[in-house]
Amino acid sequence: MNYKRLGERIREERLRLHLTQAQLAEAVDISDTYMGAIERGERSLTLDTLVRLVNRLGVTVDYLLSDSVSDSDANIIEQFKQIIDQQPSDRKQMAIHVLRTIFSYFDAKGM
Numbered sequence: 641m642n643y644k645r646l647g648e649r650i651r652e653e654r655l656r657l658h659l660t661q662a663q664l665a666e667a668v669d670i671s672d673t674y675m676g677a678i679e680r681g682e683r684s685l686t687l688d689t690l691v692r693l694v695n696r697l698g699v700t701v702d703y704l705l706s707d708s709v710s711d712s713d714a715n716i717i718e719q720f721k722q723i724i725d726q727q728p729s730d731r732k733q734m735a736i737h738v739l740r741t742i743f744s745y746f747d748a749k750g751m
Contacts, residue, residue, distance in 0.1 A: 644681030645707040651679045653697040653704075656726070668692035698726075 654664050665675035670689060677683035685693070694701050703722040706715060724732050 641684070641705075642681075642707045643678075643684060646704055647679040647681040649704050649706075650693060650697070653699055654679075657697065664693075664696065667696045 654661070659667075661675045661679065662672045665672045668675075668689060669692065670678075674683060678685055678689075690701060690704070694704060699722055700718065702715060702718055706719055724735055727735070
């Protein structure tokens with residue numbers, strides 16, 4: 641289990657929601673100190689705490705744990721979904737265009 645990367649993902653999502661550590665800690669009923677230790681990868685967390693975090697952050701468990709889960713196609717697609725879900729429609733369309741351009745480049749290079 642990569643606790644450091646898990647903590648980084650939690651921090652990224654917290655910042656995306658414009659929450660302080662104290663606000664997120666209060667929302668999931670843990671101490672500020674414990675929240676900081678989780679984000680730094682210094683402490684593990686219980687399943688109950690993980691569930692409360694994903695519910696408050698609006699992400700899935702597999703997204704937070706994606707560095708500890710094998711890179712199956714379903715997991716990769718879920719990661720894409722997590723990244724674009726919170727974006728406005730015009731950004732989603734732009735992301736699709738960028739992906740198509742990247743894959744066209746790979747095809748042209750035989751990669």
